[in-house]
Amino acid sequence: MVEVYKDVVCTFCGCLCDDIEIHVEDNKIVKAVNSCAISRAKFLGHESNGERQVLIDGKEASLDEAIKKAAEILVNAENPLIYGLASTSNEAIRKSMELAEKVGAKIDNTSSVCHAPTLLATQFVGDPKCTLGVIKNRADLIIFWGCNPTQAHPRHFERYSSNVKGYFTQNGREDKKVVFIDVRETRSTSKGDLFLKIEPGRDFELMLALRALLRGKKLQKDVVAGVKVEDLEKIIDMCKNAKFGVIFFGLGLTMSRGKYLNIECAISFTRELNNHTSFLIIPMRGHYNVTGANSVMTWISGYGYAVDYSRGYPRYSPGEFSAVDALAEYCDAALIIASDPVAHFPKNAVKRMGDMPVVLIDPKPNCTSIVANVYIPSLSVGIETEGTAYRMDGVPLYTRKVVNGPDGVLSDEEILERIMEEVDKLQR
Amino acid sequence: MMAESMIIKGGIVYDPLNGVKGEKTDIMIKDGVIVSEVPSDAKEVDASGKIVAPGGVEMHAHVAGPKVNAGRTLLPGDFRRYYVPKTDSLRALVGYAVPTNYTTGVKYTELGFTTVFEPAMAPLDARHTFEELEDMPNADKAVFPVFGNNWFVFDCVKDNDIEKLKAFIAWMMTETKGYGIKIVNPCGAYMWAHHHSNVTSVDDVVPEYDVTPRQVLRGLAQANEELGLPHTIHVHANMLGRVGNVSTTLDTLKCVEDIKPHPSREQVIHLTHLQFNCFGEDENHRICSGAEDLAEYINSHPQVSADLGQVIVDVPTCTMTSDGPAEFFIHKALGPKAKWINGDVEAECGGGIVPITYRSNNPFNAIQWAIGIETCLLVKDPWRVVITTDHPNGGPAWYYPRVISWLMSKKARDKMIETVHKSVQDKTSLVNLEREYTWEEILICTRAGPAKLLGLKSKGHLGEGAHADVAIYPIDPEKVDMANQPEEIEKKLWADMVIKDGKFLVKNGKTITTERGRTYLINQYYKDEEHKRMLKDLKEHFQKWYSITFNNYRIQDVFAPRPQTVSINPIS
Numbered sequence A: 001m002v003e004v005y006k007d008v009v010c011t012f013c014g015c016l017c018d019d020i021e022i023h024v025e026d027n028k029i030v031k032a033v034n035s036c037a038i039s040r041a042k043f044l045g046h047e048s049n050g051e052r053q054v055l056i057d058g059k060e061a062s063l064d065e066a067i068k069k070a071a072e073i074l075v076n077a078e079n080p081l082i083y084g085l086a087s088t089s090n091e092a093i094r095k096s097m098e099l100a101e102k103v104g105a106k107i108d109n110t111s112s113v114c115h116a117p118t119l120l121a122t123q124f125v126g127d128p129k130c131t132l133g134v135i136k137n138r139a140d141l142i143i144f145w146g147c148n149p150t151q152a153h154p155r156h157f158e159r160y161s162s163n164v165k166g167y168f169t170q171n172g173r174e175d176k177k178v179v180f181i182d183v184r185e186t187r188s189t190s191k192g193d194l195f196l197k198i199e200p201g202r203d204f205e206l207m208l209a210l211r212a213l214l215r216g217k218k219l220q221k222d223v224v225a226g227v228k229v230e231d232l233e234k235i236i237d238m239c240k241n242a243k244f245g246v247i248f249f250g251l252g253l254t255m256s257r258g259k260y261l262n263i264e265c266a267i268s269f270t271r272e273l274n275n276h277t278s279f280l281i282i283p284m285r286g287h288y289n290v291t292g293a294n295s296v297m298t299w300i301s302g303y304g305y306a307v308d309y310s311r312g313y314p315r316y317s318p319g320e321f322s323a324v325d326a327l328a329e330y331c332d333a334a335l336i337i338a339s340d341p342v343a344h345f346p347k348n349a350v351k352r353m354g355d356m357p358v359v360l361i362d363p364k365p366n367c368t369s370i371v372a373n374v375y376i377p378s379l380s381v382g383i384e385t386e387g388t389a390y391r392m393d394g395v396p397l398y399t400r401k402v403v404n405g406p407d408g409v410l411s412d413e414e415i416l417e418r419i420m421e422e423v424d425k426l427q428r
Numbered sequence B: 001m002m003a004e005s006m007i008i009k010g011g012i013v014y015d016p017l018n019g020v021k022g023e024k025t026d027i028m029i030k031d032g033v034i035v036s037e038v039p040s041d042a043k044e045v046d047a048s049g050k051i052v053a054p055g056g057v058e059m060h061a062h063v064a065g066p067k068v069n070a071g072r073t074l075l076p077g078d079f080r081r082y083y084v085p086k087t088d089s090l091r092a093l094v095g096y097a098v099p100t101n102y103t104t105g106v107k108y109t110e111l112g113f114t115t116v117f118e119p120a121m122a123p124l125d126a127r128h129t130f131e132e133l134e135d136m137p138n139a140d141k142a143v144f145p146v147f148g149n150n151w152f153v154f155d156c157v158k159d160n161d162i163e164k165l166k167a168f169i170a171w172m173m174t175e176t177k178g179y180g181i182k183i184v185n186p187c188g189a190y191m192w193a194h195h196h197s198n199v200t201s202v203d204d205v206v207p208e209y210d211v212t213p214r215q216v217l218r219g220l221a222q223a224n225e226e227l228g229l230p231h232t233i234h235v236h237a238n239m240l241g242r243v244g245n246v247s248t249t250l251d252t253l254k255c256v257e258d259i260k261p262h263p264s265r266e267q268v269i270h271l272t273h274l275q276f277n278c279f280g281e282d283e284n285h286r287i288c289s290g291a292e293d294l295a296e297y298i299n300s301h302p303q304v305s306a307d308l309g310q311v312i313v314d315v316p317t318c319t320m321t322s323d324g325p326a327e328f329f330i331h332k333a334l335g336p337k338a339k340w341i342n343g344d345v346e347a348e349c350g351g352g353i354v355p356i357t358y359r360s361n362n363p364f365n366a367i368q369w370a371i372g373i374e375t376c377l378l379v380k381d382p383w384r385v386v387i388t389t390d391h392p393n394g395g396p397a398w399y400y401p402r403v404i405s406w407l408m409s410k411k412a413r414d415k416m417i418e419t420v421h422k423s424v425q426d427k428t429s430l431v432n433l434e435r436e437y438t439w440e441e442i443l444i445c446t447r448a449g450p451a452k453l454l455g456l457k458s459k460g461h462l463g464e465g466a467h468a469d470v471a472i473y474p475i476d477p478e479k480v481d482m483a484n485q486p487e488e489i490e491k492k493l494w495a496d497m498v499i500k501d502g503k504f505l506v507k508n509g510k511t512i513t514t515e516r517g518r519t520y521l522i523n524q525y526y527k528d529e530e531h532k533r534m535l536k537d538l539k540e541h542f543q544k545w546y547s548i549t550f551n552n553y554r555i556q557d558v559f560a561p562r563p564q565t566v567s568i569n570p571i572s
């Protein structure tokens, strides 16, 4: 018998599409309707995740043993780090924060290597934004800067931005102008009305030029950052004449030279455009719940990432308490939740991870398993267990359970709860 | 800890709802409620020489949700202004103007408040709001979803289809676990999000829908009274923060003058954070106080209630409202260094956040400071005016003791007037006001009154059957002359003991434990045939204008783990 689950939330990218139809036969996902290719691979392939066997030092172990061992590692460490969180539920993130406070850990999420500059810039200047439905209904000018939705957020165009029909945009794409700004041509850039190819690392300069033009200044040059000034003037005209414009930006802006300065400049440009017309700016967040990770950490500690509890209350210092820095410098144990730092972090951080006790909680083994002393498999959020996640614009959705996970495998939230119980025993 | 029987002995009890005005009497508690008799082994609590009052009721404080959290992001320094490491029984406390939810819960408890309402939720953000509320311990809570810029409301109002509007309201409350109707800058937030403008009067027209703020206010008020929701419409009027806006505010109140209140009450409208909407305009088009006009209207119109939105000067805080254009205006007014967040929500509402420090030496801010207490002193009926700072918009709620000292002591006011800009002396009537609030009146304005206005039958009093929420303050009204010792008020309005549902939360002025509070919510659709008719249109509406599916809108029961359903009582 095939069971059909409608309006399932896809827990892959920050689009968090909530219209997926999942067909299940004998506890196996056999079909995913409305999914993009990535989503389909995620849903249909989720069982080929590798064996979900609890491991201690590479050897099979029981869950109870692993949980005890994880608690011991955290309690015995001087400077433990908890890291990951962007691909799990808010419920698990809340528990992680509680655990970090209990053991006096540093706690950080993956935004520290993607959109942390966005947070920093927001702390400086704010962030004029809206939900994606407002874009759908209203935006007639959409600028994508340093991002490639076709490959990273495949359904963004059709659901939220350039191709969708809305209240003021009943003809869809025809009612909108779409601009791409990027360092290279991508599968997205050809879809715009205008593509500005910019020299790598010079986004800040280009943004400043745009701000100057917006303020009516004449530029001394004909070309800025590889872009003709007349094209920039064209963009400024488009912006001023738009009824409602939006800038979507990605890692091309946050992780290139200038980092948070680029974002601060982009936000300030957006603010100034509001002297003429409606203009907003939205980050293209990658992992499906990285927005939730920032949000939960903020309401529990005051800060969105890079938090330290070693003094019993939260302190914030990006560059010091952020995972890459903490791992490379002084952490002596790590609990990784739903993430794979070994695959993505710089060499010195990875090297030190090899020398310290590491606990990994993840639905599937990954490169970090290689260095992990304890591996605890967990249920996959949005497939085998439910939980809350925030879309890139902050809209909160409740993800579903469509199949049963393997016997004896717990959710991240439950595992963290159990670790905390053990920690309590050890600390008593 | 189990709720035990106890008897609070020897305290000076104030229970305005039951006519108890500072009498030495005992309060008895059993199974979490107030009773008239307890077993002989009931625990005795010595409250002699202390004020014993019902737990405070906060009717309007922004304590949870995306706006509050964005405010935290804008104020990283706020978490270094106040921090207390975790202890064996409490988690870490951090943050001051926009603290963490945990800290907010603990602080309110220590103020003696046991009920806290979050007054502005974008319905689409309900899950987030409830997640944060869940992390705020102790207080019983509820939220007001916003309605005044909702497209479906516009549709109903345009067609004058009040039955459909009633069905929609009941549906929205049920799906998002709401409690009351909040209206923020009706039509104005829509105009901001879609036309980069605002409305300037109750008769401006929304072009796409051909409706006006007046129609929206009237439609929602009528639907609300006919539905019999526990509270009236809760209104943040148009033109917030603008010089001369008191005329718009009076127009707003007049809009609903002829709407018949539900038989359970006399009111039809609650004007929130009145201070921000009570600016007069002098002959030079500069700000002056509109308090006299507003208070006169409130005094002669029993269908109106209000809360202050008192400003606290020289304390960094943060404005956060669902009023997009007002926040843009504040951000522009504060100059290029002001941080600004905008937050429009599809088909529903808007929002904005701007950090601010009201300055005592700024003539505009000083007048704002005066307007709150001035109006409070001019309104005769304490049951219809509630003390708030619109936390954190006017300032953190932790300044309630100081606000109360200004109300109870002319000496305290005069001292303050000397330190703020002299505009207060020319542009408000504050210096001429002699009134000093009594303890009874203060306790009406902070618990009995708001509980009644919110329709909370078990709150705000100490009669039999009420929740055993009791705040005990180390003040002996017979020994201390508050009018002459205002500093005492400020110090001692932090509770010595707080009991909630019959359990001790605060002893010796310190929180000893935390508990999970209830969530008051509506969980009831309107008449079946109207509900179905409404739903047909609503599903299409969702399909067309929302970015999430209809089926993912309703929030799951896990988001309110201790629900307390309040029934609505439609009149037919």
Ligand code: SF4
Pocket (backbone or CB within 6 Å): A010, A011, A012, A013, A014, A015, A016, A017, A034, A035, A036, A037, A038, A039, A153, A154, A155, A156
């Ligand atoms: S766009 Fe992202 S969220 Fe949507 S279906 Fe594809 S992977 Fe999933």
Ligand SMILES: [Zn+2]
Pocket (backbone or CB within 6 Å): B060, B062, B119, B120, B272, B273, B321, B390, B393
């Ligand atoms: Zn408010």
